[in-house]
Amino acid sequence: MFTLAEENYLKAIFHLEHELQGEVSTNAIAESIETKPSSVTDMVQKLAEKKLLTYKRYKGVQLTAEGKKVAINIIRKHRLWEVFLVEKLNFHWDEVHEIAEQLEHIQSEELITRLDKFLGSPDFDPHGDPIPDKHGVLKRTEKKLLSEIEKNQQGVCVGVKESSAEFLQYLDKKKISIGTKIKVLGKEFFDGSMIIQVGNEQFFISHIIAENLYVQIQE
Amino acid sequence: MFTLAEENYLKAIFHLEHELQGEVSTNAIAESIETKPSSVTDMVQKLAEKKLLTYKRYKGVQLTAEGKKVAINIIRKHRLWEVFLVEKLNFHWDEVHEIAEQLEHIQSEELITRLDKFLGSPDFDPHGDPIPDKHGVLKRTEKKLLSEIEKNQQGVCVGVKESSAEFLQYLDKKKISIGTKIKVLGKEFFDGSMIIQVGNEQFFISHIIAENLYVQIQE
């Protein structure tokens, strides 16, 4: 249906639309996909021809409904495969991204339908990101960044914003994973750092960390 | 490591070396891969540069040890994925080829190691073809074509030579699958057709069928 490159552009643009709230620039796409802006211009014109996005010279792009549908389907496949890799093949959550990046391009509706069933139709991937259902609908949750919660409140870790291997390994070292209870014992307003409690341990975390961890607040 | 096209050429040549016992011609490759002979010449020269096969103009090609290693690894991946699709996702044996054809190109040693373990290190795929181990070694079995066995002998179906969806569906209709006992009740020397017994049913099969079914003889 679509080439590998086309799928990767659509996926990247979809993610950028959410991060940047709207207008996605040529440079932003180039950076996210690790290519040159001139290459992006070419591809974007091709995708506009195919009605997957709208494009005005010098004005950035916006996915059409069709483009979004394609992108969401790739994201669905990516996240289902991540669940498979972690739940069934016992990969660690910091090892699955690159492999899922390849698996997401396998073409077979039936395969994904069956994989989803095999995995018990999971709602979230191993990093806590929601898995769109076959109609593209996401399970919404009340989640906040850890950095947004107040002193003495506590929450359960439900996901990560950044999911680089480095960050995930840091979390492992601190014994934080999805489902872990985290209580904010103190918050430094100057630099946003925090003292938190995880299990019996209490320790310091920087703002960068707190800004990349999603929690669901508990009473 | 290798491009998709390169991998497909190596795999096709490997299979042809076995079917044709040795020398593989440009035309044979072109036919098997559904491309033009001129394209094959180009690619074959490229693969020769990379020492994956030896090539003499007008004389056909032969895989080097390295080329065989690569080909066998792709076949290993293909067959392991087929087992996954049938055993875990409940696909039928006539539906898995095209999907495995894509999955075989996913690059990750670790993935295959874990998949193999998850599946219980199977020796054969759903069509009865042997799965090379990680060193490329195949489990050998004493198998014969059904067409080669004598009247009143019986055997267990252990594989198929041809594995097109059409042939597999024919076998299903006749209730023949891997593990099925087959007894030869009669054999017509003129056209090689047979009367066989499968379960309680007795029926006629043509030579074409008997020539594409592998059995292991039983006393």
Add this chain to the structure above:
DNA sequence: TTATATTTTTAGATTAGACTAAAAATAAAA
């Protein structure tokens, strides 16, 4: 053994996707 047919290779084009370098448009600063 010459003539004919088949197979294989070469030469030249094409397409997707990327790149560099330079030009054009837009945005920011003086």
Add this chain to the structure above:
DNA sequence: TTTTATTTTTAGTCTAATCTAAAAATATAA
């Protein structure tokens, strides 16, 4: 509002993999 800087596009190349058409080598037949 000019000038300067940044972003984006265009124009022209490049590589992988394919193709067509024609030439060259090999195989087959008279």
